[in-house]
Amino acid sequence: MNSVILVSIIMTLVAASTPILLAALGELVVEKSGVLNLGVEGMMLTGAVAGFAVAFSTGSVALGLVASVIAGIATAMIFAVLTLSLTANQVATGLALTIFGVGASSLIGAGFVGRTIDRLGPLFPEVLASHPWLRALFGHDIIVYLSLALVLGVSVFLRRTRAGLILRAVGENDASAHAIGYPVIGIRYAAIAFGGALAGLGGAYFSLALTPMWADRLTAGRGWIALALVVFSAWKPGRLLLGAYLFGAVMTFELQAKAAGITWLAPEVLAMAPYLATILVLTMMSLGRKTGRLDAPACLGKPFSVS
Amino acid sequence: MSSIITRRTLVAGAAAASTLPLLGRSAFAQAPLGVGFIYVGPVGDHGWSWTHDQGRKALEKQYGDKIKTSFIENVAEGPDAARALRQLAQAGNQLIFATSFGFMNPTIQVAKQFPKLKFEHATGYQRAENVATYNARFYEGRAVIGTIAGHMSKSGQAGYIASFPIPEVVMGINAFTLAARKVNPNFKTKVIWASTWYDPAKEADAAKALIDQGADVITQHTDSPAALQAAEQRGVFAFGQASDMSAFAPKAHLSAIVDDWSGYYIKRVKDVMDGSWKSGDVWGGIKDGFVKLAPFNAAVTPAARAAAEEVQKGIVAGTLHPFTGELKDQKGVLRLKSGETASDEMLSKMDWYVEGVQA
Numbered sequence: 066m067n068s069v070i071l072v073s074i075i076m077t078l079v080a081a082s083t084p085i086l087l088a089a090l091g092e093l094v095v096e097k098s099g100v101l102n103l104g105v106e107g108m109m110l111t112g113a114v115a116g117f118a119v120a121f122s123t124g125s126v127a128l129g130l131v132a133s134v135i136a137g138i139a140t141a142m143i144f145a146v147l148t149l150s151l152t153a154n155q156v157a158t159g160l161a162l163t164i165f166g167v168g169a170s171s172l173i174g175a176g177f178v179g180r181t182i183d184r185l186g187p188l189f190p191e192v193l194a195s196h197p198w199l200r201a202l203f204g205h206d207i208i209v210y211l212s213l214a215l216v217l218g219v220s221v222f223l224r225r226t227r228a229g230l231i232l233r234a235v236g237e238n239d240a241s242a243h244a245i246g247y248p249v250i251g252i253r254y255a256a257i258a259f260g261g262a263l264a265g266l267g268g269a270y271f272s273l274a275l276t277p278m279w280a281d282r283l284t285a286g287r288g289w290i291a292l293a294l295v296v297f298s299a300w301k302p303g304r305l306l307l308g309a310y311l312f313g314a315v316m317t318f319e320l321q322a323k324a325a326g327i328t329w330l331a332p333e334v335l336a337m338a339p340y341l342a343t344i345l346v347l348t349m350m351s352l353g354r355k356t357g358r359l360d361a362p363a364c365l366g367k368p369f370s371v372s
Numbered sequence: 373m374s375s376i377i378t379r380r381t382l383v384a385g386a387a388a389a390s391t392l393p394l395l396g397r398s399a400f401a402q403a404p405l406g407v408g409f410i411y412v413g414p415v416g417d418h419g420w421s422w423t424h425d426q427g428r429k430a431l432e433k434q435y436g437d438k439i440k441t442s443f444i445e446n447v448a449e450g451p452d453a454a455r456a457l458r459q460l461a462q463a464g465n466q467l468i469f470a471t472s473f474g475f476m477n478p479t480i481q482v483a484k485q486f487p488k489l490k491f492e493h494a495t496g497y498q499r500a501e502n503v504a505t506y507n508a509r510f511y512e513g514r515a516v517i518g519t520i521a522g523h524m525s526k527s528g529q530a531g532y533i534a535s536f537p538i539p540e541v542v543m544g545i546n547a548f549t550l551a552a553r554k555v556n557p558n559f560k561t562k563v564i565w566a567s568t569w570y571d572p573a574k575e576a577d578a579a580k581a582l583i584d585q586g587a588d589v590i591t592q593h594t595d596s597p598a599a600l601q602a603a604e605q606r607g608v609f610a611f612g613q614a615s616d617m618s619a620f621a622p623k624a625h626l627s628a629i630v631d632d633w634s635g636y637y638i639k640r641v642k643d644v645m646d647g648s649w650k651s652g653d654v655w656g657g658i659k660d661g662f663v664k665l666a667p668f669n670a671a672v673t674p675a676a677r678a679a680a681e682e683v684q685k686g687i688v689a690g691t692l693h694p695f696t697g698e699l700k701d702q703k704g705v706l707r708l709k710s711g712e713t714a715s716d717e718m719l720s721k722m723d724w725y726v727e728g729v730q731a
Binding site: 276335 | 413416418565568572576581582596619
C-alpha cells in the first residue's frame with residue numbers, strides 16, 4: 066500500500082469520525098450532569114438543515130456553522146424545558162425529540178433539496194499540505210481541529226476546574242448538590258445547551274463538509290452511534306476520542322476492504338463490523354469489574370425537582 | 373389540479389358555481405377523474421419518488437381539468453401503505469399508483485376491497501383483475517453508461533456502489549460490465565455493497581475508497597448524489613442515478629440513467645378514461661421512454677459518444693440486447709448460448725456475475 070492511499074484513508078477516517086465525535090462529546094457533558102438526552106439524531110438533523118439553509122442563502126459556510134449551533138441549542142431547549150422544568154420522562158422525550166428533528170428538518174429542507182454549495186475547505190493553505198504526510202496533519206478543515214481542541218477542553222473542564230466538579234456533583238448526587246446550594250436545574254440547562262450546540266455542529270459537518278447538500282435524514286443514524294460511544298467511553302473524553310476514531314477506522318476499512326477485492330467476507334458481515342467492535346469493547350470493559358455500572362453518573366436519567 | 377391546493381380550488385369552485393347557475397348542469401356533468409399516488413420517500417428525495425412525482429405532474433399538464441391528482445408521500449412499506457391506499461380509494465380516486473416494491477401486499481389487499489377501482493403497482497409481480505404491474509428496464513441504461521465508462525476510463529476500472537444483492541441490482545452490475553468489456557476486454561468493475569439504499573456519508577466514503585483503489589469512473593445503485601460529489605472532489609468521472617444529478621458534479625457527471633414514468637402514466641389514465649384499462653405487466657425500456665439518458669457531458673469523447681448512441685439505437689431497434697450469448701458467468705457456467713438473448717424470467721432471477729465483476 067503506497068503512502069498516497071494510506072493518507073487518503075486517514076483523511077476519510079478523520080472526516081467520518083468527526084461528526085460522531087462532536088455529537089458524542091456534547092452528549093457526554095449532558096450525561097455527566099445527570100441527564101440522558103436520546104434526541105442526538107434529531108438535534109444533528111436540525112443543525113444540518115439550518116446550517117445548509119443559511120450557508121446556501123448567504124453563501125457563507127461560516128454563517129452556516131453558526132446557524133447550526135443555534136439550531137442545535139434551540140432544539141435541545143425543547144428537551145430541556147420538557148424534562149427539567151416540566152419533569153417529563155427523559156427517555157420518552159429524547160426519543161420524541163429525534164422524531165421531531167427528522168420531521169422538522171425535512172419540512173425546513175424541502176426547498177433546498179437538489180441544491181449544492183462549495184464545501185468547507187481545508188483550514189491551512191495548500192502549501193502546508195503539499196506532501197502526502199503533511200496533508201494528513203494539515204489538510205483538514207477547521208471543524209476537525211476544533212473537535213480535537215474541544216476534547217481537550219472538555220477533559221480539562223471536567224477534571225481540573227471547579228465548574229466541572231460542580232457539574233459532576235450535580236450528575237452524581239443532585240439532591241446533595243441542591244442542598245449545598247448549587248442550581249441543579251440551571252446547570253443542567255447549560256449542559257443540555259452545550260450538548261445541543263455540538264450535536265448541531267456535528268450535523269452541519271454532514272451538510273457543509275462531508276456531503277455538501279441537503280437530503281432527508283442526511284445523518285442516517287450517526288446520532289445513535291454517538292450515544293453508544295458515550296457509554297463505550299465510560300464518560301471519559303480521551304477514551305471518547307479513541308472510540309470515535311476507532312469507529313471511523315472500522316467504517317473506512319470496511320469500505321476499503323471491499324474496494325480492494327476482499328470478497329470472501331460477506332458484505333453483511335463487513336457492514337456489521339463497526340457494531341460488533343462496539344459490543345466487543347463494551348464486553349471487554351465490563352469484564353474485570355465487579356459492578357456493571359461502567360462508571361455511569363449516578364443520577365443519569367433521573368428527574369429532579371425542587372420540592 | 374393537485375390535492376395540495378384542494379382548499380383553494382374548493383373555494384374557487386364554489387365561487388364559480390354560485391356565479392354561473394345559468395349555465396345549467398352540463399358544465400358539471402364530467403367530473404374529473406381522480407388519480408392517486410403513494411410514494412415511499414419524500415417527493416424531495418431527488419431520486420426514486422421524485423421521478424414518480426414528475427410523472428404525476430406530467431399527467432396534470434396533459435389532462436388539465438379532466439383529472440384531479442393527489443399523492444401521499446413518505447408512506448412506510450407495510451401496513452401503513454394499506455391505510456394510505458384506502459384513504460386515496462375512499463377520497464374518490466379511480467386509478468391509484470403504488471410506487472414501491474414493498475407496497476405489493478397492501479395493494480393487492482386494498483384492491484380486493486375496492487373491486488371497481490384500478491390499481492397499478494411499480495416493480496411488483498403480484499397482479500389481479502384490477503391490479504396491474506409496471507417496471508422499467510434500467511439495465512438498458514446501464515449498458516449505455518457502461519459503454520461510455522469503457523471508453524472514458526484510463527485505469528480500466530470502475531467503482532460500483534451497490535445497495536443489496538437482489539436481481540435488480542445484480543443485472544445492473546452485469547449489464548454495465550458487459551458493455552464496458554465490449555470496449556475494453558480487460559475492464560473491471562469493483563463493487564462495494566453499501567447495505568443501504570440511502571446513507572449519503574457512507575456512499576461518499578465508498579466512492580472515495582473505490583477511487584483510492586484505482587477506479588476512475590464511479591457509478592451507483594444507491595439513491596443520493598453524494599458519490600458524485602466525492603468523484604467531483606477527486607477529479608474522476610461518475611454517473612447520476614434516477615435523475616440528472618449534474619448540478620452536484622458539473623465536471624464529473626458524464627450522464628445519468630433517468631427514470632421517466634410520464635408516458636406510461638399518461639397512457640394508463642387514457643385507458644381508464646376510454647374504458648380500455650386492463651390488468652397486465654409492462655416492463656418498458658429505452659424504446660418505450662421509461663428509461664432515458666441525461667445529456668452527455670462535454671467531456672465525453674466523440675468516440676464514446678458515438679458508441680453510446682449506437683448502443684442506444686441498437687436497443688431501441690431491437691437489434692442489440694445487453695445480455696446476448698455466448699455468455700458465461702464467473703464460474704464458467706454457460707448462461708446463454710451463442711446468439712441467444714436473456715429472457716425476462718432469467719433477468720428477474722439473476723444471481724450470478726459476469727467475468728470482470730469483483731463483488
